[in-house]
Amino acid sequence: MSPAAVAAGAFPPIAPGGVHRWGGAALIVARRPGPHEAPWPSPGLSPAERRVVRALPAWRRAEWLAGRLLAKRLVGGALAAPEREVEILPRDDGSPYAVVGGSPVPALNVSISHTARHVAAALAPEPVGVDLCEAGSADAVRRVADHVFSPAELALIGTDRADALAGAWALKEAAVKADRSGVFGSAPRGVALLGLTPPLLGGRRRAMVWRAGGALLALVLARP
Known part of the structure; x- marks a missing residue:
């Protein structure tokens, strides 16, 4: 071409805020909140997630939080699990993975992205980016x-x-x-x-x- x-x-176009489905994947995109819009510390984070975010520079916390909250929403919806039981933690290479009720969920793959203005998360049973x-x-x-x-x-x-x-x-x-x-x-x-x-x-x-x-x-x- x-x-x-x-x-x-x-x-x-893709509308912000809702869960979209394509090819077996679930996807959300949203406007990224500013550094003073996201509550911190967030009540939606587990102790392990709080340890991760506390180690980040202050300027990265809002973007990290925004992406993880979207991913937690997707995982909770896929497994009918309360979002408070869902954790999105980093592997050694920095890529995210899902934990529910304290146990990793290898059958679900997670990916997160953000820019200065937008944030997105995707979930799929196969490797996803x-x-x-x-x-x-x-x-x-x-x-x-x-x-x-x-x-x-x-x-x-x-x-x-x-x-x-x-x-x-x-x-x-x-x-x-x-x-x-x-x-x-x-x-x-x-x-x-x-x-x-x-x-x-x-x-x-x-x-x-x-x-x-x-x-x-x-x-x-x-x-x-």
């Missing part, structure tokens, strides 16, 4: 594009359309989150971007991109 075809397409990228971050994406995208992918995306760049970046990052690898190493080059509208990735991956206000939201499911 040419850049002109990408420009002619449109990422479908969710990522947000503000369309206003397109200049930053352009500066690192050669490290993340192949020449063929850049020809596909084009560099003159902010939402295409942001959507492509979100797809790559969501994919490496599903793989539990990092976006700043060589891993993104191993994820082939074959289409953008509709999104198509190489390998055993399914993907979708939506517009959430001024951000692009990507969801990637990776079959193990």
Whole structure:
């Protein structure tokens, strides 16, 4: 698909606040609260979660809390468990996992993303990655594009359309989150971007991109 075809397409909108379902995954996106809007300490956190968040810089606490509360809502809804019994804790590599009633839930995979304006969480029975990228971050994406995208992918995306760049970046990052690898190493080059509208990735991956206000939201499911 040419850049002109990408420009002619449109990422479908996704409404904030509600639980959306796609491909077996559950997904929520919301406006991110400001640093003084989120209650702290939050009554919805377990002692283990409080220990994690206390170790964070003060400026990161609101974003961390916002993402975890969305993920707790998804897990609680999926298992019909009270949210106070749900914990979202970090693995050694920083990726989140769910604990319910003190026991890990390996059958559910969690992913969380946030920008300065939005936060999202996704839950799926297979490896899942969710990522947000503000369309206003397109200049930053352009500066690192050669490290993340192949020449063929850049020809596909084009560099003159902010939402295409942001959507492509979100797809790559969501994919490496599903793989539990990092976006700043060589891993993104191993994820082939074959289409953008509709999104198509190489390998055993399914993907979708939506517009959430001024951000692009990507969801990637990776079959193990």
